[in-house]
Amino acid sequence: MTLPVDPQLLLKQLGAKLPAMLETLEKLVCCESPSTEKGAADTCAALLASVWKFTGVQVEFLEQKHRGAHLRITFAPRPASKRARLLVLGHYDTVYASGALAQMPFRIAGEKVFGPGVFDMKAGIVQALFALKALQQLNASLSKTVVFLWTSDEEIGSESSRKLIEAEAKRSDAVFVLEPALGPKGLFKTARKGVGEAEIIVHGRASHAGLAPEKGANAIHELALQIARLKTWNDARRGISVNAGLILGGTRTNVIPDRAKAVIDLRALRIRDMRAIEKRLHALKPVLPGTQLEIRGGFNRAPLEHKHSQELFQRAGSLARQMGLEIGECTAGGGSDGNFTAALGIPTLDGFGAVGEGAHSPGEYIIAKTMPERAALLAAMLMNS
Numbered sequence: 001m002t003l004p005v006d007p008q009l010l011l012k013q014l015g016a017k018l019p020a021m022l023e024t025l026e027k028l029v030c031c032e033s034p035s036t037e038k039g040a041a042d043t044c045a046a047l048l049a050s051v052w053k054f055t056g057v058q059v060e061f062l063e064q065k066h067r068g069a070h071l072r073i074t075f076a077p078r079p080a081s082k083r084a085r086l087l088v089l090g091h092y093d094t095v096y097a098s099g100a101l102a103q104m105p106f107r108i109a110g111e112k113v114f115g116p117g118v119f120d121m122k123a124g125i126v127q128a129l130f131a132l133k134a135l136q137q138l139n140a141s142l143s144k145t146v147v148f149l150w151t152s153d154e155e156i157g158s159e160s161s162r163k164l165i166e167a168e169a170k171r172s173d174a175v176f177v178l179e180p181a182l183g184p185k186g187l188f189k190t191a192r193k194g195v196g197e198a199e200i201i202v203h204g205r206a207s208h209a210g211l212a213p214e215k216g217a218n219a220i221h222e223l224a225l226q227i228a229r230l231k232t233w234n235d236a237r238r239g240i241s242v243n244a245g246l247i248l249g250g251t252r253t254n255v256i257p258d259r260a261k262a263v264i265d266l267r268a269l270r271i272r273d274m275r276a277i278e279k280r281l282h283a284l285k286p287v288l289p290g291t292q293l294e295i296r297g298g299f300n301r302a303p304l305e306h307k308h309s310q311e312l313f314q315r316a317g318s319l320a321r322q323m324g325l326e327i328g329e330c331t332a333g334g335g336s337d338g339n340f341t342a343a344l345g346i347p348t349l350d351g352f353g354a355v356g357e358g359a360h361s362p363g364e365y366i367i368a369k370t371m372p373e374r375a376a377l378l379a380a381m382l383m384n385s
């Protein structure tokens with residue numbers, strides 16, 4: 001028999017599990033898993049599979065040619081409803097090369113826990129693991145199948161996992177993304193900017209800068225004019241940013257350059273703005289006679305718009321209050337795999353993972369006592385979604 005479980009009870013149950021959570025977290029953090037090192041990532045995937053292997057769950061290894069295996073873990077309550085599913089999404093890869101552990105070892109100091117990938121996002125995976133175990137132990141009634149997807153290449157753009165994430169999201173009613181929360185208050189990321197990268201390549205005509213300047217078409221001058229144009233597209237109020245982050249071009253000062261290139265970072269909060277920027281970008285025309293433009297790239301992750309997270313965030317807020325907790329929300333300038341799922345119109349709540357600070361830096365840490373709280377809230381959401 002399964003029972004509805006009081007959120008307070010979940011919190012109590014998980015509060016007692018903190019030592020076990022930290023023990024699992026240590027194992028995971030000490031198994032380094034850089035996105036770009038397949039061997040190491042596969043070892044971590046195997047370890048993850050072993051900690052997720054318990055009664056009632058099905059663990060699948062989705063082997064990848066160049067990346068670590070993705071893991072799909074399915075928990076189907078009995079009687080399993082045929083269609084309804086929830087997706088819990090995260091990645092086990094980190095931005096640190098193997099050996100980083102020597103410089104930033106796993107350690108617990110007061111209420112903080114340090115180590116590579118502890119915050120982004122191994123603690124999130126541990127929270128999800130214990131959330132599911134608590135639901136099982138309390139015999140909680142779940143009406144939907146829950147799929148946990150742990151991928152290996154989020155930090156490098158999710159090339160090998162994107163299709164899988166989108167396919168799983170499409171058959172889910174909601175997606176919970178276990179990416180880190182923002183700041184010490186653990187703000188959920190209820191909106192994320194869409195992110196892209198474009199290249200503007202200018203083809204000009206080379207000539208001697210002193211003897212025959214009239215025969216040249218200066219690609220660098222043209223690029224400068226285009227960059228000045230792009231700069232005017234920035235609109236902080238609407239959350240649009242266009243940043244020329246890298247420029248290349250020229251050979252010598254006395255040569256009129258025939259080629260120049262800029263690499264541009266693009267961000268937007270709304271899908272409409274994203275499309276408008278892409279359109280403007282591909283409609284750019286050269287200013288200087290004799291030059292030609294070649295435009296490549298565009299947005300790679302669409303924005304996670306607030307409207308796709310609002311309802312889930314409100315539900316999470318009300319469950320949190322039943323546990324005596326308060327939650328908050330924020331907009332993130334960076335993208336995650338949650339952008340993919342929200343762009344499909346699937347309700348998505350991101351930043352559901354660990355509370356801490358310093359992602360992608362040697363000082364990254366989580367606040368240990370928040371692990372049971374976040375896990376309990378996730379468990380409550382799985383029961384009430």
Ligand SMILES: [Zn+2]
Binds near residue numbers: 091179180
């Ligand atoms: Zn992450």
